[in-house]
Amino acid sequence: MLNLIQMNLYRMKKAVSTWVLAIVAVAIAVLDFSIMKIYVDDPFGWGLAEITGMEGGMDMMKTITGFLRGTDLLIVLSIFVVIFTNAEQKCGFDKNIIGITKHKWKQTLSRWLSAMIGVTAIMALAYGTFTGLSVIFMNSFSAGDMVAYGKLMLIVYLFYAAFSAVFFFFTTAFKSSAGGLVPSLLITTGVLSLITKLLDLGAERLFHNPKYLPSDFFLEGAYAAVSPDASNGTILRVVVTAAVYLVVALGLSMFMQQKRDVR
Amino acid sequence: MEYILETDNLTKRYGNINAVDHVSIHVKRGEIYGLIGRNGAGKTTFFKMLAGLSKPTAGQFSIFGEPPENTPKLRDRIGVLIESPGLFYTMSAINNMKIQALSLGMNDDEYLHELLNDVGLGGMEKMKVKKLSMGMRQRLGIAMSLVGRPDILLLDEPINGLDPQGIVEIRELIERLSKERNITILISSHILEELSKIATRYGIIHNGQLIDEFTHQELLKRCSERIEIRPSDPTKACTVLEQMGITEYKVVDQSVIQIFERLTDSGDIVLELAKNNIKTLSIAVKNEALEDYFLSITGGAKK
Structure with missing residues (x-):
């Protein structure tokens, strides 16, 4: 399996799409930083810092908030995962290598692990760029509570892993970039959340202020609940939700690959 | 006899269709085994099962005398080129080779360059695959299948x-x-004429079934010039032929006798048969092309 990971990483390094998406991720970080700087500096005196919770100077924790506010980085990651995952199937390279292991699921797992290394690298690039720009351009940048930062960062990373597993699952199931991208983009662009909100309304009507809503158990709904101010109960719920999605999506992908023929 | 590859009633079923139907072949070390069949005959499905891409519905096969599931490491010793070569078009030839090598845990750039030279792609290592001609891509595909230093090469319609x-x-x-390299090669094609120039043994597959298997010598014999005679009593005619010293003959469809020797003696044969009260209903000297031979047996088997 290590051989396959090594092969996948080499392929990732040589693929033009990897570098294009890495540049896009950096561009997104620059754009997000610019927006955040406007919130913090509030040059027009509109009280933006107060509205957006950016008052009181900039610290490491707020660098995460900058990304949590939008899903643009998640969109880049979904495109990366789909393109990277589907490349072998698309060109037929998987036929060259799939017979070399008895357990085909190992190839699926190694591909996802390799994709996760790419996701981690792109994520690190984007967060690194954002943090670097904050250190250079923010007037009052401080490290802040690094323990809380580390905790939140881990949760965000878990969500990226879970989202990647879901995008990976769609691409493996549909065996095409389009089949992987369409549901992935429906999730990351928030289209699916419109449907879950509708389900929430229905649940509220039926059960009158239920403790949990359907959207709480959708991945993008749980992701939306991640914030520096979230309660321990909420954090536990979103972590469990992300972990379940991660395990189920990855498990199903491996099961499918093991069972089905390569056409 | 040491068989490097054997299949035993290998079968693949898709719904109600038997894509491969109880195919049993035996391939000796060093042979070039040509699997011939029309498009959709089941060649690719058969190769995919051998390559581990598809699971057989029934039957089994062994490589080096062992079932592949017992010895997954043996899979490394099979090079595969199924349908079209699986290449990353935006990458260079050498990078494609390197990707294949890394997947097998190999890291020997010198060997990869040597392979590219061997297939006639020396000097084109850095050329992107999308800029290579179809023939070059095919050769690159073969070079990639050789990366693991295989003992068996499966080439599907190369x-x-x-x-x-x-x-x-x-x-x-x-x-x-x-x-x-003394590699045993299984090669499939629908063009018998081409395979006949390289293969040492042949299998003809039709509607998923192996309908005939023969050596190169047998093929030449089957397609060689011959007298085809239709006597009124084929059994008695065979006795007469043997009395004349003709031993290289074959009875087809219980009514036609194909004679492969003394091709200029057709008049004598007819006369001798007449002396023994056997009527000659028809007689002709035939020379069948390989493709005609292939069509005659697959056409005959067509349901």
Whole structure:
């Protein structure tokens, strides 16, 4: 399996799409930083810092908030995962290598692990760029509570892993970039959340202020609940939700690959 | 007899259709085994099962005398080129080779360059695959299948879509690999004429079934010039032929006798049969082309 990971990483390094998406991720970080700087500096005196919770100077924790506010980085990651995952199937390279292991699921797992290394690298690039720009351009940048930062960062990373597993699952199931991208983009662009909100309304009507809503158990709904101010109960719920999605999506992908023929 | 590859009633069923139907072949070390069949006959499905891409519905096969599931490491010793070569078009030839090598845990750049030289792609290592001709891509695909230093090479329709020059190049390459590297090669095609120039043994697959298996010598014999005679009493006619000293003959469909020797003595044969009160209903000297032979047996088996 290590051989396959090594092969996948080499392929990732040589693929033009990897570098294009890495540049896009950096561009997104620059754009997000610019927006955040406007919130913090509030040059027009509109009280933006107060509205957006950016008052009181900039610290490491707020660098995460900058990304949590939008899903643009998640969109880049979904495109990366789909393109990277589907490349072998698309060109037929998987036929060259799939017979070399008895357990085909190992190839699926190694591909996802390799994709996760790419996701981690792109994520690190984007967060690194954002943090670097904050250190250079923010007037009052401080490290802040690094323990809380580390905790939140881990949760965000878990969500990226879970989202990647879901995008990976769609691409493996549909065996095409389009089949992987369409549901992935429906999730990351928030289209699916419109449907879950509708389900929430229905649940509220039926059960009158239920403790949990359907959207709480959708991945993008749980992701939306991640914030520096979230309660321990909420954090536990979103972590469990992300972990379940991660395990189920990855498990199903491996099961499918093991069972089905390569056409 | 040491068989490097054996299949025993290998079957693949898709719904109600038997894509491969109880196929049993035996391939000896060093042979070039040509699997011939029309498009959709089941060649690719058969190769996919051998390559581990598809799970057989029934039957089994062994490589080096062992079932592949017992010895997954043996899979490394099979090079595969199924349908079209699986290549990353935006990458260079050498990078494609490197990707294949890394997946097998190999890291020997010198060997990869050597392989590219062997298949006639020396000097084109850094050229992007999308800029290579179809024949070059096919040769690159073969080079990639050789990366793991295989003992068996599965080549499914490697000359498909190639121009005459490309076909000759691939044929020469396959012959060279067999001779110089002593690789056992299973090659499929729907063009018997091409396979007849390199294969040492043949299997004809039709509607998923192996309908005939023969050696190169047998093929030449079957397609060689012959007298075809339709006597009124074939059994008695055989006795007469043997009395004349003719031993190289074959009875087809219980009514036609094919004679492969003394081709200029058709008059004597008719006379001798007449002396024994056997009428000659028809007689002709035939010379069947390989393709005609292939069509005659697959056409005959067509349901």
